[in-house]
Amino acid sequence: MFDTSKDVLNWVISGSVVLLTIFVTWGLYYIVMLLKKGYATVKEVSDFIGSLKEKLERLEKLFDAIEDKIKNSASYLPLLLKGVTELLDYFKKKKDKKKTKKLSKE
DSSP states (O other): OOOOOOHHHEEEEEHHHHHHHHHHHHHHHHHHHHHHHHHHHHHHHHHHHHHHHHHHHHHHHHHHHHHHHHHHTTTTTTHHHHHHHHHHHHHHHHHHHHHHHHHHHH
16 A cells, blocks of 8 residues: 555545545535625624614604794794783783773772
């Protein structure tokens, strides 16, 4: 089986090549699994960011709607304030009339 030292060398080289092939295959397997997990993580983060972006767009639409309603209702604010001041003046005059009537009776 081993006639010369060259035969031993060939057996050692073939064994080394087999071991090297096994280790390279094992390493490539772990690299591929690492890349697969990395891709899954990136996809999950991307989906999360997409849903977050969608929620922010809905929130922005809500704020825009609220802003429009406030702008529209702000045009009625001067009329409302004028009405409240007139109402307060009316009640004040009424109170003053009652006071003067009370004082005149005494």
